Amino acid sequence: MHDYSGTQRLLGLGGLAIEAGTLAFLALRLPRRLRRALVRGRSRPILAAAAAGAAFAVLLVVVQLPVSIPAEQRARDFGLSTQDWGGWVADLGKSVAVSMVLTALGAVILMGVIRRFPRSWWALGAAAAIVLSAVFVFFSPVLIDPLFNKFERLPDGPVRSEVLKLADEAHVKVGQVYRVDASRRTTGANAYVNGIGGTKRVVIYDNLLNDFPPDQVASVVAHELGHVKHRDVPRGLLWLAIVAPAGMLVIQRLTERLAPEARLGRGAGPVVLPAAALSIALVSFLLNIPGNAVSRGVEASADSYSLHLYGHPAAFVGMQRKLAVQNVADPDPPGWLQFVFGTHPKTVDRIGYALTWAQDH
Numbered sequence: 280m281h282d283y284s285g286t287q288r289l290l291g292l293g294g295l296a297i298e299a300g301t302l303a304f305l306a307l308r309l310p311r312r313l314r315r316a317l318v319r320g321r322s323r324p325i326l327a328a329a330a331a332g333a334a335f336a337v338l339l340v341v342v343q344l345p346v347s348i349p350a351e352q353r354a355r356d357f358g359l360s361t362q363d364w365g366g367w368v369a370d371l372g373k374s375v376a377v378s379m380v381l382t383a384l385g386a387v388i389l390m391g392v393i394r395r396f397p398r399s400w401w402a403l404g405a406a407a408a409i410v411l412s413a414v415f416v417f418f419s420p421v422l423i424d425p426l427f428n429k430f431e432r433l434p435d436g437p438v439r440s441e442v443l444k445l446a447d448e449a450h451v452k453v454g455q456v457y458r459v460d461a462s463r464r465t466t467g468a469n470a471y472v473n474g475i476g477g478t479k480r481v482v483i484y485d486n487l488l489n490d491f492p493p494d495q496v497a498s499v500v501a502h503e504l505g506h507v508k509h510r511d512v513p514r515g516l517l518w519l520a521i522v523a524p525a526g527m528l529v530i531q532r533l534t535e536r537l538a539p540e541a542r543l544g545r546g547a548g549p550v551v552l553p554a555a556a557l558s559i560a561l562v563s564f565l566l567n568i569p570g571n572a573v574s575r576g577v578e579a580s581a582d583s584y585s586l587h588l589y590g591h592p593a594a595f596v597g598m599q600r601k602l603a604v605q606n607v608a609d610p611d612p613p614g615w616l617q618f619v620f621g622t623h624p625k626t627v628d629r630i631g632y633a634l635t636w637a638q639d640h
């Protein structure tokens with residue numbers, strides 16, 4: 280298992296390095312021909328920004344193929360992936376199409392604010408990031424997720440009754456509870472909450488429902504209800520609202536440093552976009568580190584809520600063990616990796632917490 284997650288981790292870090300290298304290359308060493316094309320784009324800046332954004336989304340996927348293909352092959356070798364290459368390519372095509380639209384939209388908005396508000400575009404950029412993220416969180420469960428999976432209302436039966444009973448005890452309005460056909464892609468198990476307002480929902484992988492005993496499923500559901508109870512999805516947007524203004528200010532300064540043309544207002548064209556993309560990636564990466572620390576705290580408190588609501592620490596521990604095995608995950612990753620990338624507490628710590636809880640109750 281260490282063999283799997285260790286190499287998979289190296290491939291993931293390799294992908295990140297390729298992405299960083301590509302962004303740095305485009306921002307700092309853009310080939311002359313591409314540069315000229317972007318400079319010419321100044322005459323129709325919005326259209327050119329949309330085209331550059333869409334092309335950029337494709338490029339980032341293409342340069343990562345040397346790591347994403349072996350990563351998929353290994354997932355298949357270890358029995359985690361259930362897809363064939365046809366399905367994998369179809370998924371990749373769909374995700375590229377979605378990201379082309381979103382990146383083009385982002386580039387257009389960025390180009391617009393840089394030209395219109397050369398001094399204060401960071402503030403408008405921050406406002407746009409917050410509003411668009413809220414729109415995305417609202418619509419993605421109903422518009423984007425169904426492109427990749429089939430979601431059906433959790434059928435009547437013991438699991439649904441248990442979910443509703445727990446939600447009732449927790450006094451939470453759970454929204455809808457869905458079962459997703461994750462098994463068409465993976466043998467891994469999971470559950471999550473997403474959406475906001477009218478699209479709020481709890482989603483459970485079919486693998487979890489099929490392979491895990493009912494008390495372990497209940498323990499996962501109680502954790503997800505903790506997220507609903509604590510309003511963690513809207514709180515995630517609040518976190519963004521807190522960090523976005525400072526983050527965008529740094530992005531503006533960095534972009535101006537890398538591409539002085541960004542100060543020219545109406546004179547600025549799409550040639551500033553590679554510098555902006557590098558700045559955004561750098562700042563997002565750095566902000567993700569405290570963001571993940573917050574996320575680990577949020578996850579620990581959902582675990583605590585699960586034990587408070589459902590109890591059954593033995594089921595909780597069994598579920599954590601089985602999840603780590605089934606998802607071929609490292610239960611105890613190196614500290615620096617956990618510090619930078621960990622969105623959840625380590626499996627060993629989650630189990631330790633449940634054992635301590637059991638002793639205290």
Ligand SMILES: [Zn+2]
Nearest residue numbers: 502506578581
């Ligand atoms: Zn969680």
